[in-house]
Amino acid sequence: MTTIMVKEDVKKDLLRYASELQLKLGHRVDYNEATRHLLMERRKHPAMFMEATRPMPGAEGALAELYDERRRDDPDI
Secondary structure, three states: OOOOOHHHHHHHHHHHHHHHHHHHHHOOOOOHHHHHHHHHHHHHHHHHHHHHHOOOOOOOHHHHHHHHHHHOOOOOO
């Protein structure tokens, strides 16, 4: 088994998703099963996944600004 690290908000969202999945399936669902279900859904509906994960308009400028600020904080990057 491998350990992964996620931020607290992602953990809460995954727990919420696992709870909803548990109600839908009628049996206990752990993080592994919830993650597997999300990955299977992504494969079933790739267009919907791409739509949900595409960058927002104007994101390129915000990303460039983030990189610039990060370089100012740490010149070794």
